[in-house]
Amino acid sequence: xxxxxxxxxxxxxxxxxxxxxxxxxxxxxxxxxxxxxxxxxxxxxxxxxxxxxxxxxxxxxxxxxxxxxxxxxxxxxxxxxxxxxxxxxxxxxxxxxxxxxxxxxxxxxxxxxxxxxxxxxxxxxxxxxxxxxxxxxxxxxxxxxxxxxxxxxxxxxxxxxxxxxxxxxxxxxxxxxxxxxxxxxxxxxxxxxxxxxxxxxxxxxxxxxxxxxxxxxxxxxxxxxxxxxxxxxxxxxxxxxxxxxxxxxxxxxxxxxxxxxxxxxxxxxxxxxxxxxxxxxxxxxxxxxxxxxxxxxxxxxxxxxxxxxxxxxxxxxxxxxxxxxxxxxxxxxxxxxxxxxxxxxxxxxxxxxxxxxxxxxxxxxxxxxxxxxxxxxxxxxxxxxxxxxxxxxxxxxxxxxxxxxxxxxxxxxxxxxxxxxxxxxxxxxxxxxxxxxxxxxxxxxxxxxxxxxxxxxxxxxxxxxxxxxxxxxxxxxxxxxxxxxxxxxxxxxxxxxxxxxxxxxxxxxxxxxxxxxxxxxxxxxxxxxxxxxxxxxxxxxxxxxxxxxxxxxxxxxxxxxxxxxxxxxxxxxxxxxxxxxxxxxxxxxxx
Amino acid sequence: xxxxxxxxxxxxxxxxxxxxxxxxxxxxxxxxxxxxxxxxxxxxxxxxxxxxxxxxxxxxxxxxxxxxxxxxxxxxxxxxxxxxxxxxxxxxxxxxxxxxxxxxxxxxxxxxxxxxxxxxxxxxxxxxxxxxxxxxxxxxxxxxxxxxxxxxxxxxxxxxxxxxxx
Numbered sequence: 001x002x003x004x005x006x007x008x009x010x011x012x013x014x015x016x017x018x019x020x021x022x023x024x025x026x027x028x029x030x031x032x033x034x035x036x037x038x039x040x041x042x043x044x045x046x047x048x049x050x051x052x053x054x055x056x057x058x059x060x061x062x063x064x065x066x067x068x069x070x071x072x073x074x075x076x077x078x079x080x081x082x083x084x085x086x087x088x089x090x091x092x093x094x095x096x097x098x099x100x101x102x103x104x105x106x107x108x109x110x111x112x113x114x115x116x117x118x119x120x121x122x123x124x125x126x127x128x129x130x131x132x133x134x135x136x137x138x139x140x141x142x143x144x145x146x147x148x149x150x151x152x153x154x155x156x157x158x159x160x161x162x163x164x165x166x167x168x169x170x171x172x173x174x175x176x177x178x179x180x181x182x183x184x185x186x187x188x189x190x191x192x193x194x195x196x197x198x199x200x201x202x203x204x205x206x207x208x209x210x211x212x213x214x215x216x217x218x219x220x221x222x223x224x225x226x227x228x229x230x231x232x233x234x235x236x237x238x239x240x241x242x243x244x245x246x247x248x249x250x251x252x253x254x255x256x257x258x259x260x261x262x263x264x265x266x267x268x269x270x271x272x273x274x275x276x277x278x279x280x281x282x283x284x285x286x287x288x289x290x291x292x293x294x295x296x297x298x299x300x301x302x303x304x305x306x307x308x309x310x311x312x313x314x315x316x317x318x319x320x321x322x323x324x325x326x327x328x329x330x331x332x333x334x335x336x337x338x339x340x341x342x343x344x345x346x347x348x349x350x351x352x353x354x355x356x357x358x359x360x361x362x363x364x365x366x367x368x369x370x371x372x373x374x375x376x377x378x379x380x381x382x383x384x385x386x387x388x389x390x391x392x393x394x395x396x397x398x399x400x401x402x403x404x405x406x407x408x409x410x411x412x413x414x415x416x417x418x419x420x421x422x423x424x425x426x427x428x429x430x431x432x433x434x435x436x437x438x439x440x441x442x443x444x445x446x447x448x449x450x451x452x453x454x455x456x457x458x459x460x461x462x463x464x465x466x467x468x469x470x471x472x473x474x475x476x477x478x479x480x481x482x483x484x485x486x487x488x489x490x491x492x493x494x495x496x497x498x499x500x501x502x503x504x505x506x507x508x509x510x511x512x513x514x515x516x517x518x519x520x521x522x523x524x525x526x527x528x529x530x531x532x533x534x535x536x537x538x539x540x541x542x543x544x545x546x547x548x549x550x551x552x553x554x555x556x557x558x559x560x561x562x563x564x565x566x567x568x569x570x571x572x573x574x575x576x577x578x579x580x581x582x583x584x585x586x587x588x589x590x591x
Numbered sequence: 592x593x594x595x596x597x598x599x600x601x602x603x604x605x606x607x608x609x610x611x612x613x614x615x616x617x618x619x620x621x622x623x624x625x626x627x628x629x630x631x632x633x634x635x636x637x638x639x640x641x642x643x644x645x646x647x648x649x650x651x652x653x654x655x656x657x658x659x660x661x662x663x664x665x666x667x668x669x670x671x672x673x674x675x676x677x678x679x680x681x682x683x684x685x686x687x688x689x690x691x692x693x694x695x696x697x698x699x700x701x702x703x704x705x706x707x708x709x710x711x712x713x714x715x716x717x718x719x720x721x722x723x724x725x726x727x728x729x730x731x732x733x734x735x736x737x738x739x740x741x742x743x744x745x746x747x748x749x750x751x752x753x754x755x756x757x
Contacts, residue, residue: 266662267626
């Protein structure tokens with residue numbers, strides 16, 4: 001038997017929310033008492049959010065045993081039976097479910113394995129080796145060429161070639177240049193950048209330094225969402241540690257290269273993900289975008305040449321330098337190289353953080369990695385790219401995930417949000433949800449976005465309320481195309497995408513809302529009614545107790561009926577019914 | 592402008608404002624971090640705060656007000672003892688966040704952005720808290736609660752001292 005030498009607890013936001021902090025405290029107490037030679041380590045997110053809290057027990061030979069859904073009360077058994085006794089606790093073990101089988105981990109290489117707060121551990125895992133190589137053996141142009149050859153493209157959603165962006169800024173002559181890391185991850189349903197910052201912050205800093213060296217920048221700024229306090233705290237610690245180790249500051253590693261990094265916390269504005277709005281925000285103003293050109297690579301922060309790269313883009317850089325461009329380019333498709341991290345969520349069994357080679361079909365992601373749809377319902381669509389993206393229907397599930405193929409469908413790769421939708425999701429409601437978001441987040445500077453998003457939202461609201469008119473569908477599409485063409489920045493240009501893709505692929509659902517006044521998925525309140533299925537009802541009366549308006553009463557037979565003239569459609573009866581006897585049906589009465 | 596006017600706090604408040612200003616550079620770029628610090632200290636940014644930040648940073652009050660109202664993080668009214676942030680991200684939306692929010696509104700008898708009469712809770716919908724696998728999610732102050740149901744909400748609210756549902 002190999003002795004246990006280390007115990008790891010996943011302590012990223014998702015793990016903590018699931019109770020990992022309490023598990024960590026319990027382990028701390030138990031190990032200190034019974035096995036104080038065993039190291040207890042806090043690690044970042046391994047990606048299996050659906051199994052949190054996760055605990056790894058590592059043996060001296062490096063073998064790793066993973067426990068899932070660990071609660072405080074399980075800690076005593078794990079310590080006594082496994083750490084001390086050498087016998088794994090069978091019923092808590094993570095069973096292999098294919099989640100990792102087809103993933104390729106470049107960006108997430110260290111996430112969930114190393115202590116994100118430890119510079120020493122990062123260095124033990126080849127950390128800052130790429131920086132050392134670049135500073136001592138390569139000229140800046142070499143670095144730009146390597147990234148260009150690798151085919152790395154912007155992972156924030158735009159997909160602009162990173163090497164080209166760098167070479168544009170490198171050509172500029174200026175006394176000061178800036179390198180900005182965009183960590184303003186505003187898409188609802190996306191948490192890739194948060195996980196990387198929380199799980200491997202030094203990697204992002206190293207990527208920034210290599211980029212800065214390549215373009216000749218001396219100052220760096222990380223613009224992080226204020227909603228990510230843990231990511232900010234870990235980044236602050238990483239910057240302080242790197243500065244203390246002379247990896248940041250003047251004459252780094254004894255060379256002429258100097259670089260410092262400051263953190264700017266965003267204050268909650270989705271539009272600040274747009275480059276020029278982000279710059280305005282760092283400068284202390286309202287985050288409104290401006291016309292381009294000049295592009296930030298010519299005139300950016302404080303009027304200086306500035307490169308703005310997304311967290312994931314930068315996290316790829318050290319790996320590419322260490323392994324070379326061909327190693328990176330072996331993954332992916334002709335024009336989309338490498339891997340992409342996605343936050344897989346929604347009505348899927350395995351929700352979490354995944355990293356896949358570009359070009360993997362959507363079907364494989366949903367069914368092999370994601371384990372299929374929850375409660376074995378029918379797969380309806382995936383929503384990619386958040387409010388800027390689109391919905392791809394199940395009929396196109398064989399489309400490979402790469403920049404060009406997705407663009408053809410009307411959706412985008414986006415920053416990495418991937419929400420899986422099932423038959424119980426109303427596509428008109430989804431479109432309305434995203435428009436509600438973009439309308440609220442529109443900065444109001446240009447007319448097409450400010451007025452256009454509001455008018456589109458009004459139409460969608462009308463449809464969901466059962467007040468749609470025959471002409472609404474055409475008006476919606478025409479308006480969407482205008483907003484897409486004429487808006488000033490990316491927010492407005494992409495805001496109609498959720499509408500344009502759903503009207504294209506789910507037209508019949510829109511028509512049902514407009515002409516039949518029916519919501520086929522049973523979501524839009526104005527178009528549904530609740531009914532009790534006498535076949536399934538066991539007369540337990542839970543629904544009667546739960547109903548806030550007393551709409552459920554004894555019918556003619558032995559089961560209950562809902563009085564539609566009183567019912568407020570709050571849905572509570574359905575959520576408490578233990579037998580699934582209550583369903584939403586269309587207002588007209590048919591199922 | 593809707594701002595709580597609380598004259599009796601003024602000297603205490605102005606002292607605290609000056610204390611924060613001492614450690615911050617006076618520049619237009621420092622406006623957002625300054626407002627963030629003020630909000631962290633007081634829970635919101637008052638008219639007094641905005642006026643003082645304007646003088647200190649040499650940025651017109653209208654621009655400071657513009658910044659404070661542009662970013663969703665800043666509050667111009669005093670929040671309750673606990674802030675409930677309900678996630679309305681995509682994953683939460685498709686898994687019933689709307690019902691959770693409706694139930695909270697009903698239980699607390701307030702709408703989004705308001706504070707309960709007893710000053711115990713403020714209710715703020717947010718776009719995404721980034722723990723989508725636990726959807727639907729909310730945070731009360733710094734604590735995250737996932738896989739919410741009505742029953743779970745009753746228990747959670749009770750643990751913060753809310754009255755039991757009527």
